[in-house]
């Protein structure tokens with residue numbers, strides 16, 4: 001799982017290749033270019049790996065001796081572009097073993113991968129819940145009291161002080177505290193700042 005803008009790597013691996021081992025491979029990997037972009041594809045031992053179009057990388061290559069067991073074929077470096085999930089679909093065009101003079105196809109079970117991009121720590125927009133200076137999403141007498149304490153310099157700040165200036169253009173002062181108190185008591189049903 002990556003955040004948007006974050007980079008990560010995906011390994012293309014071959015598992016449990018029987019003797020004489022994997023020698024030639026051609027594999028296409030497709031992905032969702034809306035979600036991820038491929039920065040580069042690093043092949044291992046005797047292979048080449050390159051992007052094809054906007055939504056695929058192609059891995060191809062051959063080694064004269066086979067690779068038995070598990071091996072890494074390539075490393076694909078990706079970056080998350082959008083929140084979401086991109087499949088990594090593998091299409092095995094061909095896998096051949098290292099039988100000299102007569103490479104035999106290898107049957108392989110394909111395991112597709114997936115990349116999940118989280119939206120990440122996007123900056124939360126500073127939205128106003130007017131009158132609520134202690135961030136509890138309730139406008140109460142406590143909020144009015146906090147404003148009055150700030151105005152009296154008894155308190156340096158409040159967690160959501162930006163919600164306190166309900167009569168704008170004159171800074172935070174005792175009028176704001178009174179308005180918040182009136183709102184909490186139901187005497188007024190909106191603040192001057194909310195008009196227009």
Ligand SMILES: [Ca+2]
Pocket residue numbers: 131132133134135136137138139140142143
């Ligand atoms: Ca509150």
Ligand SMILES: [Ca+2]
Pocket residue numbers: 164165166167168169170171172173176
């Ligand atoms: Ca004010």
